[in-house]
Amino acid sequence: MKLYQIGLKNLNRRKLRASLITAGLALAVAIEVALTGMTKSLEVDFSRKLDEYGANILILPKTNELSLDYGGLPVTGVSFGSQKLTMPDVDKIKQIRNSENVSTIAPQLLQAADVNGQKAIVSGIDFKSELRLKRWWKVSGTVPGQPDEVLIGSSAARVFNVHPGQIISIDKSNFRVAGLLSETGSQDDKLVFLSLPVAQKLFGKGNDLSLIEVTALCYNCPIDEMVNQIQQKLPNANVSALRQQIESRMDVMHRLRHFSVILSTAVV
Structure with missing residues (x-):
């Protein structure tokens, strides 16, 4: 057998x-x-979902003048030196090879200003992009929807003793407080937020920006590759990956x- x-x-x-x-x-x-x-x-x-929760790439203008602090990173709020970030740079970011991996682009203008007779940092933002970038934001009142409306961080609101519906003065221009930002534990608590185009006009900045935050969907695209692509499009900027956020997500x-x-x- x-x-x-x-x-x-x-x-x-x-x-x-x-x-x-x-x-x-x-x-x-x-x-x-x-x-x-x-x-x-x-x-x-x-x-x-993790990639969409906060920025993981920060873009700053190349400069030697460091006047403000934003989230532990030095940024140029009052003057940019010889190099500048401008609104057209936002469109250039959308043209990189891996543009499909770009989820959110949030341009911002930071400026020291006189708010109700006291010095404060005013942030000009695109509210739609910023809310998509910072999904943890909670607003008491409403998000500004009109050019003359502002959103105030929790710490700034205590300093100025203001509430939704009240009027505040920013560099001698009046704005209505639409809402208050609940405490975040970040630099946002100290800021006064208004529409980016309004801030650029109020401070005579034209198309200038202080920084651009980017949320990149990097599950199938290395973050360093995204940084390099943006850097090539913006040679006059410093483009860096926010390592702490990336490492937390990878963990x-x-x-x-x-x-x-x-x-x-x-x-x-």
């Missing part, structure tokens, strides 16, 4: 056992494939991946 005949005879004797083993292996493989696919889908979806992704491996092993 040949070897394969012995094997077939043995299988015939143990058909039920062989069937159960085969079915078990098939089920294990099916579960592993399903979990792997589900985990991959979760990683992509979760990564995109969350590693934990998710580790958990999925443990889950797959336990189930199989």
Whole structure:
């Protein structure tokens, strides 16, 4: 009797056992494939949500004049030296090779100004972009929708003792307080926010910007590659990745991946 005949005879004797083993292996493989696919889908979806939660690239003008502090980073609020960021630079960012990975671009103008007789930092922003960038913002009152409306950070509101509906003066121009920003624990608490075009006109800045924040969806695109592409488009700017935010997001992704491996092993 040949070897394969012995094997077939043995299988015939143990058909039920062989069937159960085969079915078990098939089920294990099916579960592993399903979990792997589900985990991959979760990683992509979760990564995109993390990437959309705050900026991970900061763009500043090249200058030696450092007059203000923004989130621990020196920025040029009063003067930019010989190099400037301008509104057309925002359009250039949209033209990079990996433009599909750019989620949000939030330009900003920072300016020291006289607010109700006291010195404060005023931030000109695009409210729509800023709210998309900083999803954790909570506003008491309403988000400014008119050119003469402002949003005030929690610390600044206490200093100026203002509430929604009141009028404040910024460099001798009157604005209505539309809302107050709930405490964030960041530099935003100390700022007075108004529409970017209004701020540029009020302070005589034309198209000038102090900084540009970018949210890049970098699940399938290395952040350094995005930085290099933007730097090539904006040679007169300093483009840098915000490493702390990136590392925090990567840590969350590693934990998710580790958990999925443990889950797959336990189930199989």
